[in-house]
Amino acid sequence: MEATATPRTQEEVKAGTAKVTVGEVTLRKFELSDVDAMMAWASDPEVAAFCRWEPYESTKPLLAFLRDTVLPHPWFRAICVSGAVVGAVSVSPTSERCRRELGYVLARAHWGKGVATAVVRRALRDVFADLEPEGLRRVEALVDVGNLASQRLAEKAGFRREGVLRRHYWHKGRARDMVMYSFLSDDPLPE
Amino acid sequence: MEATATPSTQEEVKPGTAKVTVAEVTLRKFEVSDVDAMMAWASDPQVAAPCRWDAYESTEPLLAFIRDVVLPHPWFRAICLESGRPVGAVSVSPTGDPCRAELGYVLARAHWGRGVATAAVKRTVATVFAEVQRLERVEALVDVANPASQRVLEKAGFTREAVLRKYSAVKGIVRDMVMFSFIDTDPVPE
Numbered sequence: 001m002e003a004t005a006t007p008r009t010q011e012e013v014k015a016g017t018a019k020v021t022v023g024e025v026t027l028r029k030f031e032l033s034d035v036d037a038m039m040a041w042a043s044d045p046e047v048a049a050f051c052r053w054e055p056y057e058s059t060k061p062l063l064a065f066l067r068d069t070v071l072p073h074p075w076f077r078a079i080c081v082s083g084a085v086v087g088a089v090s091v092s093p094t095s096e097r098c099r100r101e102l103g104y105v106l107a108r109a110h111w112g113k114g115v116a117t118a119v120v121r122r123a124l125r126d127v128f129a130d131l132e133p134e135g136l137r138r139v140e141a142l143v144d145v146g147n148l149a150s151q152r153l154a155e156k157a158g159f160r161r162e163g164v165l166r167r168h169y170w171h172k173g174r175a176r177d178m179v180m181y182s183f184l185s186d187d188p189l190p191e
Numbered sequence: 192m193e194a195t196a197t198p199s200t201q202e203e204v205k206p207g208t209a210k211v212t213v214a215e216v217t218l219r220k221f222e223v224s225d226v227d228a229m230m231a232w233a234s235d236p237q238v239a240a241p242c243r244w245d246a247y248e249s250t251e252p253l254l255a256f257i258r259d260v261v262l263p264h265p266w267f268r269a270i271c272l273e274s275g276r277p278v279g280a281v282s283v284s285p286t287g288d289p290c291r292a293e294l295g296y297v298l299a300r301a302h303w304g305r306g307v308a309t310a311a312v313k314r315t316v317a318t319v320f321a322e323v324q325r326l327e328r329v330e331a332l333v334d335v336a337n338p339a340s341q342r343v344l345e346k347a348g349f350t351r352e353a354v355l356r357k358y359s360a361v362k363g364i365v366r367d368m369v370m371f372s373f374i375d376t377d378p379v380p381e
Binding site: 096097098099135137138140160162163164165166167168169170175180182184185 | 288289290291325327328330350352353354355356357358359360365370372374375
């Protein structure tokens with residue numbers, strides 16, 4: 001359950017509307033008891049649109065996903081706003097020790113408030129602190145060319161846009177063009 | 192035994208050394224009996240330098256490589272000239288997605304500078320999409336410090352898409368790699 005959502009950004013908050021105060025955003029490990037909170041985004045077709053998975057229709061397969069993929073995963077975190085689980089962020093191994101791949105997903109109710117941007121910055125800081133001693137140099141994110149909000153998010157979080165990889169990724173019956181972003185261990189974290 | 196070769200450049204072609212045409216370069220499947228021909232490049236430290244593998248010192252491990260990797264591989268071809276004897280290899284290897292595969296090639300040093308690798312890559316992209324189901328993209332990663340290999344791909348009609356920073360460790364050093372691709376709707380040059 002990787003990648004990304006947030007089709008709206010901070011800039012789209014209407015003029016005259018005070019910036020929404022986001023409750024405290026924290027990251028923690030998942031537990032099986034989080035399955036019901038996960039269903040909020042996992043069952044949402046708008047959230048699933050740019051993700052590899054189809055919207056979940058029941059908690060049973062989601063529980064299996066939690067048990068078989070999330071709990072044993074080397075770096076998979078629940079995104080919490082004021083203590084409630086509203087999404088997930090992961091940094092997944094690749095065939096190379098020097099690079100891992102970022103993925104994130106957020107319940108639609110929390111789009112457009114800057115939650116995902118804050119989460120990605122936190123995740124970069126934490127994952128390099130944990131894994132740079134083990135050789136991690138690069139965290140990359142692949143974003144569908146059609147997913148503009150996720151591209152904006154990557155840029156705001158300080159990722160460098162490297163190029164478009166054509167027909168790179170098989171997604172729901174089609175080969176898609178993906179934008180490749182990277183953040184290196186010695187890139188400056190914004191803010 | 193993937194990727195890249197020809198650290199020499201076109202400019203180093205000696206006068207009188209003709210460039211090959213695509214027609215003179217053929218691709219065929221490897222056989223175990225090709226091991227001696229393979230040793231010509233597999234044992235050459237200059238050929239191995241930009242590759243992930245170290246130069247072979249005997250045919251025994253190379254035989255194991257042919258048997259365990261080359262023969263069962265979905266698309267691994269010997270690059271042959273008029274004699275039919277292999278002078279290099281080209282491979283197109285599966286990845287995590289059925290639509291994309293990764294190109295690799297290697298050529299014996301005696302045949303550098305004559306366009307053999309370029310011709311072999313052109314033949315590859317002209318045929319591999321029809322032969323591999325669901326394949327739409329062939330990609331190649333080349334060290335930023337290997338301009339000759341980058342030129343092989345450019346001349347073969349690949350598109351340079353991006354420099355991927357600190358992408359891959361080759362022989363213990365993390366390198367910046369240039370990503371090239373050829374998709375099934377791209378025109379094969381010439």
